[in-house]
Amino acid sequence: QVQLVESGGGLVQAGGSLRLSCVASRIIFTINALGWYRQAPGKQRELAAVITTGRTTTYADSVKGRFTISRDNAKNTVYLQMNSLKPEDTAVYYCNIETALGTSYWGKGTLVTVSS
DSSP, rough: OOOEHHHOOOOEETTOEEEEEEESSSSTTTTTEEEEEEETTTTTOOEEEEETTTEEEEETTTTTTEEEEEEGGGGGGGEEEESSHHHHHHHEEEEEEETTTTTTEOOOEEEEEEOO
């Protein structure tokens, strides 16, 4: 079983930055994509950013130009650099790994709160 542990959330003022990290408990050799999702209060979980094994990245329109997803295979870690944060970015951010075999792993989430 793989465990994903997110960190780096917290309280920040609008316009500030945070860097989220997600560490996997072991190496996964059949990764298809790593992603960050978020769920704001009263809303459905949505994709924020995803990076594939070929390092192709996809971003939600709402975060394009402000968020950057990256990965460090040697550290089993995926990052989400979030700049120019807005109050509407407030959410619980979840790390996700999808394997080529169709398995999906989720972390427990880290809370990001952006004050105006």
